[in-house]
Amino acid sequence: MTNTRRRRGHSTVPSWLWIPAGLGIAFLLVPIIGMITRIEPSHLGEIILSPESQVAMGLSLLTSVIAALVSVSIGFPLGYLLATRTFRGQRVVRTLILLPLVLPPVVSGLALLYTWGRTAFLGSLLTDMGLGLAYTTAAVVFAQIFVSLPFMVMSVETAVAARGQDFELAAAELGAAPNRVFFHITLPLLRQGIMTGAILCFARALGEFGATLTFAGSLSGVTRTMPLQIYLVRESDPQSAIALSLLLIVVALVIIVLAYRSPHAPRLRAPRSAAAPAPAVAPEAVEASTLRPGPSSTFSGGHTSESLTERPQPEASAVRLSARLPERGINVDLTMPTGSTTAIIGRNGAGKSSLFQLMTGAISAESGSLHIGAETVFDLDANRWPPVHARGIVHLAQNPLLFPHLSVIDNVAFGLRAHGRRTADARRLAGRMLSNLGVGHCADRRPDAVSGGQAARIALARALVTDPKLLLLDEPLSALDIDVRVETRSVLGQVLSDRSAVIITHDVDDVTALASTLVLIDSGSVAFSAPVGEVGASLSTASRQWPDLPGHDFLHSFCDGDTEGILCSRSR
Numbered sequence: 001m002t003n004t005r006r007r008r009g010h011s012t013v014p015s016w017l018w019i020p021a022g023l024g025i026a027f028l029l030v031p032i033i034g035m036i037t038r039i040e041p042s043h044l045g046e047i048i049l050s051p052e053s054q055v056a057m058g059l060s061l062l063t064s065v066i067a068a069l070v071s072v073s074i075g076f077p078l079g080y081l082l083a084t085r086t087f088r089g090q091r092v093v094r095t096l097i098l099l100p101l102v103l104p105p106v107v108s109g110l111a112l113l114y115t116w117g118r119t120a121f122l123g124s125l126l127t128d129m130g131l132g133l134a135y136t137t138a139a140v141v142f143a144q145i146f147v148s149l150p151f152m153v154m155s156v157e158t159a160v161a162a163r164g165q166d167f168e169l170a171a172a173e174l175g176a177a178p179n180r181v182f183f184h185i186t187l188p189l190l191r192q193g194i195m196t197g198a199i200l201c202f203a204r205a206l207g208e209f210g211a212t213l214t215f216a217g218s219l220s221g222v223t224r225t226m227p228l229q230i231y232l233v234r235e236s237d238p239q240s241a242i243a244l245s246l247l248l249i250v251v252a253l254v255i256i257v258l259a260y261r262s263p264h265a266p267r268l269r270a271p272r273s274a275a276a277p278a279p280a281v282a283p284e285a286v287e288a289s290t291l292r293p294g295p296s297s298t299f300s301g302g303h304t305s306e307s308l309t310e311r312p313q314p315e316a317s318a319v320r321l322s323a324r325l326p327e328r329g330i331n332v333d334l335t336m337p338t339g340s341t342t343a344i345i346g347r348n349g350a351g352k353s354s355l356f357q358l359m360t361g362a363i364s365a366e367s368g369s370l371h372i373g374a375e376t377v378f379d380l381d382a383n384r385w386p387p388v389h390a391r392g393i394v395h396l397a398q399n400p401l402l403f404p405h406l407s408v409i410d411n412v413a414f415g416l417r418a419h420g421r422r423t424a425d426a427r428r429l430a431g432r433m434l435s436n437l438g439v440g441h442c443a444d445r446r447p448d449a450v451s452g453g454q455a456a457r458i459a460l461a462r463a464l465v466t467d468p469k470l471l472l473l474d475e476p477l478s479a480l481d482i483d484v485r486v487e488t489r490s491v492l493g494q495v496l497s498d499r500s501a502v503i504i505t506h507d508v509d510d511v512t513a514l515a516s517t518l519v520l521i522d523s524g525s526v527a528f529s530a531p532v533g534e535v536g537a538s539l540s541t542a543s544r545q546w547p548d549l550p551g552h553d554f555l556h557s558f559c560d561g562d563t564e565g566i567l568c569s570r571s572r
Helices: 002-008 016-036 041-049 051-084 090-104 105-116 121-128 138-165 166-173 178-189 190-205 210-216 226-234 239-259 352-360 408-418 423-436 452-464 480-493 506-513 533-544 552-558
Strands: 318-325 331-338 339-344 367-372 375-378 392-396 471-476 501-504 519-520 525-531
Touching: 016 239, 041 239, 041 471, 041 506, 051 090, 051 138, 051 190, 051 226, 051 239, 090 138, 090 452, 105 121, 105 138, 138 190, 138 210, 166 178, 166 392, 178 190, 190 239, 210 226, 226 239, 318 352, 331 352, 331 408, 331 519, 331 525, 339 525, 339 552, 352 367, 352 471, 352 501, 392 452, 408 423, 408 452, 452 480, 480 506, 519 552, 525 533, 525 552, 533 552
Parallel strands: 339 501, 339 519, 392 471, 471 501
Antiparallel strands: 318 331, 318 367, 367 375, 519 525
């Protein structure tokens, strides 16, 4: 009984939906079945193997493949930019791109004819150069691209919008320049959308008729594709038209099935269960002396040290952030010590995550600056706003954002490769960092085959191995089970020792175990700041002097969770 239940599972889908779904299947399949029943098998082979049929089918396949490849090469950039960039006239551009989807094919053919035909201005210029398009095989490809390109744009734009840009931002924070992010992260992650678009483009091009006939004509061996051949013989020999239609259907089905069986194609089945997670490694098994980060590397292409135990410290002693962003209610002046961890707390919507986005460069402030020690990361008054990959600031989000197409060890080595390390060196150092964090046995796995606690440590290893100037952690333990959270917090405390880091948290245990300074953010501003251990006394003094200070009620409530009296003992 248990096995039956597990096999069937539980569905929240209403069973009555099968009725319209079945009608939809029947509506599509019954006409094809009706056509098949009219076929006379005795003449089928003769019709399909005739020279005219083979030439038409070959021309259809050739032009459809070319049209699909061209649609991918120009449609992917167009769809990607529409999904990721905002520009004036964007809606108009998108409308014009999708227009061929609703135009009658003959109208599309007329548009091409009166643009590229021999009597048209552009067409006459090409004709004078000996490159006339009308009534050539190139005209067939043009017509197919015109009607199929929107499918590529739509597929890519939908895929990008659904997936977002979090992985690209994570890669940039690890030091990857835009080209590396695009070719190593964006393209692999969008390959399913690209494959879907390519299949749709090929299928649409293979069946194109009206635009081809209007713009390219019907010249045997030159422009007569299979749909035109079927139309030509339909009146004189219906059996031949049915047989050729069946051939076209079979070829289209074969191409689509082969494409969807590709390892890069969209999945048609439910994904398999992830491998059982390996047991978490107790923090006692991880030696504190080995938890220093990997190579110390500058973000300007400087020398990278082999040492895992030494790291140069900033010349000055503070991280200083000043930022104004009125549209998000940010008006902050914040100073934090270097070489230690600062915990930021506050209500949801107080502006904590916006501060992290400002520091990484994901969003831009109206004015302000960020200094880490003696180094200026950005200064808007001085017109200095470096790109994300040039800042040396790594942000660990609540979601580990491990690149799903890379193995664990290649995830950790990604930042080193972005900084110019050879693959072998990067993988060696990545493996050492994974071992230091107790997840070396996961090196060859895929991200979907590790547990939540392991994924958190792997993401931490990926960040630390690049030795960032500043490490930002946004509730990195919130999604973990209690026991895994305790273990991971212990490891995190060891690796953050003597490192400049900022952590956003709602857990008082994170503050007492990891931080040396506590900062309260309220309505986009710093409402309170004090060293951990002095919070209670500082809060009591501030409450007496300024009883209506914003955010102090939240801080009092936060202190109520300090059951051991480490953080706020004097305020209780």
